[in-house]
Amino acid sequence: MDFYTELMYALREWQSRRSDVKSILFERKKTLPERDFPQFHQNFKGVIENYTELEAVLKKYSKLPIEKYQTNHKLYMLIAIYGLLYLRKADYAITSQIVELIKQTTPGLSGMSNGILRSIGRDKDKLQAAPLVDSIHPELHDALAADYGERDVAHYLELARDKAPIDLLCLKDRDTVQADLASRGFESEQLPYARFGLRLTGQIQGLFEDEAFHRGDIYVQSQMSQVVGSLIEQTEGKFVLDLAAAPGGKSFTMWRHDPTRQYTLNDVSKAKADRIQQNLRRLRLEQLRVTIFDATRLVGRWIGSFDVVVIDAPCSGSGILIKQAEAKLERTAKQIRELMDRQSAMLDHAAKYVKKQGFLIYSTCSILMGENEERIEQFLHRHPNFRLQAIELDPVLLDGPYLKTTPFDGQFDGFFAGILHRVD
Numbered sequence: 001m002d003f004y005t006e007l008m009y010a011l012r013e014w015q016s017r018r019s020d021v022k023s024i025l026f027e028r029k030k031t032l033p034e035r036d037f038p039q040f041h042q043n044f045k046g047v048i049e050n051y052t053e054l055e056a057v058l059k060k061y062s063k064l065p066i067e068k069y070q071t072n073h074k075l076y077m078l079i080a081i082y083g084l085l086y087l088r089k090a091d092y093a094i095t096s097q098i099v100e101l102i103k104q105t106t107p108g109l110s111g112m113s114n115g116i117l118r119s120i121g122r123d124k125d126k127l128q129a130a131p132l133v134d135s136i137h138p139e140l141h142d143a144l145a146a147d148y149g150e151r152d153v154a155h156y157l158e159l160a161r162d163k164a165p166i167d168l169l170c171l172k173d174r175d176t177v178q179a180d181l182a183s184r185g186f187e188s189e190q191l192p193y194a195r196f197g198l199r200l201t202g203q204i205q206g207l208f209e210d211e212a213f214h215r216g217d218i219y220v221q222s223q224m225s226q227v228v229g230s231l232i233e234q235t236e237g238k239f240v241l242d243l244a245a246a247p248g249g250k251s252f253t254m255w256r257h258d259p260t261r262q263y264t265l266n267d268v269s270k271a272k273a274d275r276i277q278q279n280l281r282r283l284r285l286e287q288l289r290v291t292i293f294d295a296t297r298l299v300g301r302w303i304g305s306f307d308v309v310v311i312d313a314p315c316s317g318s319g320i321l322i323k324q325a326e327a328k329l330e331r332t333a334k335q336i337r338e339l340m341d342r343q344s345a346m347l348d349h350a351a352k353y354v355k356k357q358g359f360l361i362y363s364t365c366s367i368l369m370g371e372n373e374e375r376i377e378q379f380l381h382r383h384p385n386f387r388l389q390a391i392e393l394d395p396v397l398l399d400g401p402y403l404k405t406t407p408f409d410g411q412f413d414g415f416f417a418g419i420l421h422r423v424d
């Protein structure tokens with residue numbers, strides 16, 4: 001199958017929600033020729049991240065209403081528009097390749113498609129300079145604006161167009177890993193707020209083929225995720241349950257901060273557990289246990305068994321729109337409400353797994369109060385045997401007793417965490 005057809009089918013798969021972005025890329029990495037994968041990755045994520053914007057451009061230039069487009073035809077057009085606006089590919093090359101594919105699948109529409117793409121190519125500079133329109137779901141926009149105001153949200157959306165930096169957790173001594181990576185051209189700086197973290201400052205290509213990666217010296221994880229993992233140091237006790245653990249990042253950081261504890265990594269499905277196992281093998285951390293349970297249901301044998309339970313909750317991802325293509329498009333108000341219900345259900349069950357005097361760490365990569373402070377306040381109402389424990393970190397990372405960063409000035413991702421201490 002040729003490159004753009006493969007890309008179109010991958011986008012169909014994403015759209016039909018049969019699979020998520022990570023799984024689709026994971027599968028394609030196994031089947032595509034190695035040299036094609038980076039370009040595939042870039043195009044696939046690019047179209048998803050800019051989907052609404054690309055659709056708006058197509059709408060503007062097409063006489064045929066876009067609701068009337070067949071799915072394959074529309075996706076080919078969006079792939080081409082993405083190439084024209086975002087990639088440094090010659091306009092005629094991308095247009096002619098895509099038009100040829102359209103000719104094969106919907107022959108009557110190739111002339112019209114050719115005309116549209118040529119006009120977009122001509123207006124490229126004007127279109128590229130246009131402000132970001134409709135780049136997130138309007139209901140997510142409204143929810144964010146209700147918490148933070150229109151101005152901050154508008155600025156955030158501008159920033160979210162940028163590429164996210166690549167941060168690494170070092171599983172071995174940070175200075176040694178940094179020097180080793182630099183010896184093969186991977187320059188980095190040490191992350192100021194993550195003790196074992198590096199941020200790549202130069203070349204990234206080839207990192208996943210590099211010996212340090214294969215040896216398990218590094219794991220890609222953002223600075224703020226690492227800060228959340230470091231909170232394990234503000235708790236006590238041997239047995240730790242990471243209730244929503246896949247692909248395992250927070251647990252790897254927790255282990256790095258305190259390898260003396262015994263970690264259990266849980267997630268909801270076998271596919272998720274397999275991803276954790278795969279990482280554990282690469283990082284040589286096979287002693288960590290993996291389980292598969294639905295955390296919205298009670299697991300009898302866990303009751304009263306853990307000193308620390310961590311819920312890195314499934315959330316809207318509203319704090320990391322720079323990375324979360326799906327969050328931008330798919331988060332409706334109804335979905336956010338459902339997520340909040342799921343977060344509360346997880347918290348209520350997790351409370352039962354915590355031993356007396358134990359701890360519950362709740363975190364999200366969202367900045368919506370409804371998924372954060374509100375979830376914790378309501379939990380405390382239902383569970384008077386828990387108290388909020390003030391988190392101790394650099395004050396720039398804090399908001400009262402919570403860890404809370406916002407993405408508005410571009411310095412941090414938006415993250416949230418609270419520590420609950422069982423006091424009975």
Ligand SMILES: C[S@@+](CC[C@H](N)C(=O)[O-])C[C@H]1O[C@@H](n2cnc3c(N)ncnc32)[C@H](O)[C@@H]1O
Nearest residue numbers: 244245246247248249250268294295296312314
């Ligand atoms: C924010 S991600 C966790 C990221 C992970 N802690 C890390 O740092 O790599 C949320 C996770 O919750 C899991 N999840 C969603 N619903 C769940 C459920 N009902 N039970 C257990 N895990 C669930 C998802 O599969 C996803 O892996």
